[in-house]
Amino acid sequence: MSVKAKRFPQRLNIRSGTIDMTHGSGGRAMAQLIEELFVTHFDNDLLRQANDQAAFDVPAGRLVMSTDGHVISPLFFPGGDIGSLSVHGTLNDVAMAGARPLYLSSGFILEEGFPLADLERIVISMAAAAKRAGVPVVTGDTKVVERGKGDGVFITTTGVGIVPKGVNISGDRARPGDAILVSGSIGDHGVAIMSSRENLTFETTIESDSAALHKLVASMVEAVPDIHCLRDPTRGGLATTLNELALQSGVGMQLTEDAIPVRPAVSAACELLGLDPLYIANEGKLICICAPADAQRLLAVMRADPLGAEAAIIGEVIEDAHGFVRMQTGFGGSRVVDWLTGEQLPRIC
Amino acid sequence: MCLAIPAQVVEIDDVSDSGTVALGPVRKRISLALVDDVSVGDFVLIHVGYALNKISPEEAERTLALFGEAELVEELAAAPGGGAT
Amino acid sequence: MKYVDEFRRQDLAKKVSRAIHNEVDRGRRYNLMEFCGGHTHAIFRYGVQDLMPDNVRFVHGPGCPVCVLPVGRIDNAIQLAQQHDVILCTYGDMLRVPGSGRKSLLKIKAEGADVRMVYSTQDALKIARDNPGREVVFFAIGFETTTPPTAVAIRQAQAEGLKNFSVFCNHVLTPAAIQNILESPEVREIGSVLIDGFFGPSHVSSVIGSQPYEFFAEEFQRPVVIAGFEPLDVMQSALMLIRQLNEGRHDVENEYTRVVSRDGNRKAKALVAEVFELRRSFEWRGLGLVPYSALRIKSAYAGFDTEKRFDVPAIQASDVKGCECPSILRGVKKPTDCKLFGTVCTPENPMGSCMVSSEGACAAYWTYGRFRDQATAREASA
CATH class of the missing domain: 2.30.30.140 (SH3 type barrels.)
Structure with a gap:
């Protein structure tokens, strides 16, 4: 440590310092930022080697790779922040192939003037999320853009993982008769974000459901290797994700509204803003489609995991040339559940 | 609207x-x-x-009661002898 | 949620449904127009049609303020934001509505105009307070429900001496529009389009009361039932209309008594009367020029009237060719009668106003109801 101290005579002023262009210039300031912030917190052998890449052995099997850019406002929200979100989001994308995630990379785009204290908070949260998940961040990149050309911080993460043998999960494998399961209540993330946006102020105890689902997926895949489809209903919500799967598989779907778990606070916030929980984003839920014979076993496995405690069977895959997702409403009628159109904007009428 | x-x-x-x-x-x-x-x-x-x-709680109750009443009318009509027993 | 969940109960819906099935006259049709988009939305979202007999048809009316705003007024708002460098505030509903040349407020925002979505007129006032160096225009739309909050904001701006706040007023009046529909030749002419009865507005009526509809029921001999926006309210009101029609009555009845009285909200009405006055006529999309159907800001509050502070020209802009919104808004045609519906006109790419708001007849039909016609067609061919 004493050698490092000499390289950077003054430690980063995290408490009141801000990002400036030198932090992305490739010079000493950047090296210091990487060392005192990123390496310190992400702390692992591969990162400490200080190469521009990470080299590692991979187990035999099919390799999965996924990347996700994270932009969110506000950066800190009830139940999480952009740091933990950027870890969970990519781990979930890898896990939805039934894969066990191995490593992550991260790319930061920082805006000039961004407070170092906020950056440290984000990095600590990100490191904690990676540690909880057991998947290290082994390589990364940092760029700085001029003030006004970013929104504080953007984080892109990439993950790699290995699919166990005999697992073939894909969005085009839904077949008529298959059961549709969801791992828990929908809309929590979107409502938590909206509640913290300045112009929509309402108070609620709802927190984002942001979580890494790969351990839940691992136990599901172990119980039923032949899961047909897995997908996390993020932007566009449950409705849009089911429509994607229906289109990909060339099938229709029949849902039962009363079976879909929605928290009272999410329902209430949606009533207030004229929104539909089916279209609100989730960051810690998955949709699973499987053969009807496997549904109960999967449901039991999911409910045994804290992240799937409120799992439910919400409908079935049906034949439909139009690929409609339909729903029996709680009121006793039926309706189409269409793709999300444009952006979910609060309505007055 | x-x-x-x-x-x-x-x-x-x-x-x-x-x-x-x-x-x-x-x-x-x-x-x-x-x-x-x-x-x-x-x-x-x-x-x-x-x-x-x-919102008037009394009126809300009254309206809710109407929904049940709709069936009451129907039950009365369906019951033999007009339902008066 | 109290006063919400009870009015969506499936067991009660079944009861009312059975009563309706029992009471309809199989030998006739019941064409019931819901004036309000709120009813349209409830009917589609909860699948109310499934619980109704086949001979009861919902005719969707023009009660969606986004849908009836003429293209020229949207163009005005776009010009204000682009040419006068104002902060233009409006409700989320307006952002995607296309003006001329497919431009919308959302698109010009992407091009750099300062357009902000607000949830309340209070938010618009706050933006004006926070930006004393900028002109802040509130693009006000809506029926009688949404007008009182605008009146409050104007009075508050005056009391605070806010010099940079003004309102581009597009508030319109429901009774004038209902009268226009009833007087239109297609509706009056026996044998073309029949509207047998009306669902009266819920929240508009909570402000204006049930009294204004008495004239229509009498003059046009059509029953009106003021109906709440929950699906059970719609069904119960349908039952009340069916009973009136069976008995040959045409009264104003009120199903939504938990909110609506005969006189409405006197305080809100007084505030509106204090700030606004009638326009001699105003253009409605679909209905054309409708006399005394809209409000403008009184001269005593001229300082807060965008139309007095800025040059807001009358723009004659036409609807997209082939768009049937005008007929659909009057209940003369169904969304599926329009050649553009579902082909070039979809919610992602709306050509007409009925496809923009989720309360518009076309959007509601597209989003929630499309499979119905296919089911009907299958049954017909089987």
């Missing part, structure tokens, strides 16, 4: 003619400029951040 939702008044600030309403577990600050004689505990109809009207 005119999305509006019933919510219960939980707090009133006479100075700013505003208050807080609860809609289940969600709370929101709203203006009370359009309604008179609102008390904490009342249910009001919220539209674009304003309480538009008070």
